[in-house]
Amino acid sequence: MLTQYLLSGLTSGAIYALVALGFALIYNASHVINFAQGEFVMIGGMATAALFDAGVPIYFSIPLAIAAATLVGLLLEKLAVEPAREASVVTLIIITIGASIFLRGLATLVWDKKIHRVPAFSGETPLQLGGATLLPQVLWVLGVSAVAVALLAWFFRRTLTGKAILAVSHNRMAARLMGISVRRVLAVSFALSAALGALAGVLIAPIAFTSWDVGVMLGLKGFAAAILGGLGSGAGAVLGGLALGLVEALGAGYLSSAYKDVFAFLIIIAALVFLPHGLLGRRAAERV
């Protein structure tokens, strides 16, 4: 049983980690908590389902759906966040909440309010693993998430654009003085974050289905994972996501499935009270 719980915990944990990375990316570049992050997940899943239903092969539907979400991310940055750059953090949060309502409404118009299914990438025959059953899609979730995280780490360490994003997150003014275009960094961060969210949505859709409102809870869990790990830390986001998934799965398995989210949030609150900056977050001194 334990293997089964661990597997399901890691699966949802990987999805939370991808969403949390999206939060961290945008937060680092702009100090905005993007409450529309969950909608990228929804767009990824829903667009894939819609394209697939329209007869597009699954392997073309997926990149097209991710591209669509990336475009939405770029538009969100250009049309809603950029014009309000001087506004306070809370105002920016309300703007992204407005954006999330807007995108959910748009999804019900473009698609519908039904629940959609995306076929598993490589069959549905369960595999046996040490007494636990394993859907092939779980391997896709874990594998693709691991590759995405590795690529992201490479992107930040080895590419000029990645380094520019890091520089802006450390000190926006200094980065600008070094000739880094902050506007471009913002655009890239939103695009990347949207792509990551959409990827999570595509990966989980064959297991958990998708509909116009899946983004609310997934976005929330991703936010929780990002905070648990320490907001703005990439490794923290991954760690926070996996920890959250495991706590949920173990709580649901051994204690009570109705209260699994209660355990998850109780542990997050307790963790924050003792580690106010998250597992791997930076400590910041308050300026007077």
Add this chain to the structure above:
Amino acid sequence: MDCSAAARPNGSRKALLLLAAIVAALPLALPNNYAYEVAILVALNALACVGLNLLVGYAGQISLGHAGFFGLGAYGSAILAARYGWPAWGSIPVTLAGVALLAWAIGWPILRLKGHALAMATLGFGIIVAIVLATEDRLTGGPDGMAVPPLPGIQGEKTWYWVVGAALLAGVWLAQNLIDSPRGRALRALHGSEVAAGALGIDAARHKVAAFVISALFAAAAGALSAHYAGFITPGKASFLHSVELVTMVVFGGMASTFGAVAGAAVLTTLPHLLTVFKDYEMVLLGAVMMLTMIFMPRGLVPTLESVLAAARAKPR
């Protein structure tokens, strides 16, 4: 600074009178029971927002879980009245006392957190409340909700309108008095800088927890009244989306402005009812209005309009 502080109580008294006049005159413009219903919902949301504004706007502490207190107020009074046969006028004060105690107990550890960590902790609290309300179905009726007995002697939309209208005015009056008191000044100092406020001898933790408890009481009172008014409640009242709605109303109307909180509640409660004409486009329009308002009036409705008015008045002829 001195003269504006002295002029303030006078100004807020004028604004309170204006609000009372609006509450008194509004029934003339309400054509039917449906309009009364919307007005009552506006007043209830406004009551919760005026309290939340004390925490968010004045003390500068975010809460994404205040619907939890709204839900606890609603369910507490409903359960005492429906399951244990308490008279409704007894169940509300006892519930409020319980909520205050709970807010105080969780306020101490949680309000040590700052910014996004605080947002997360309050959000988690709200979600926990919503899940417990949906799961303990023997007491709460589960996800389907429960029927709530009416308040004795208060029936019909018109009577309820005066009850919630009076409750809102009392709430605004309390909030204004608090803001103009030394405690209110301490809260605003905290908002500016906790370290600086501490250096002035302000006990940050105590004031933050007090603001948290007071704002929880406002939300719980609005929740209890809404439960007895509607006669039916569901756990959705305690949901994350409702918490976000409340914060959105405060920011939309203008933070650190009691009348901003009222205006934000009025606009954002009425808007969905007006937008139902557009049926499928309702959500898209609501989202667009929220984004556009915050982009073009980042300080919120009331402060922006106030400065526009002040500028127009100051302009030489």
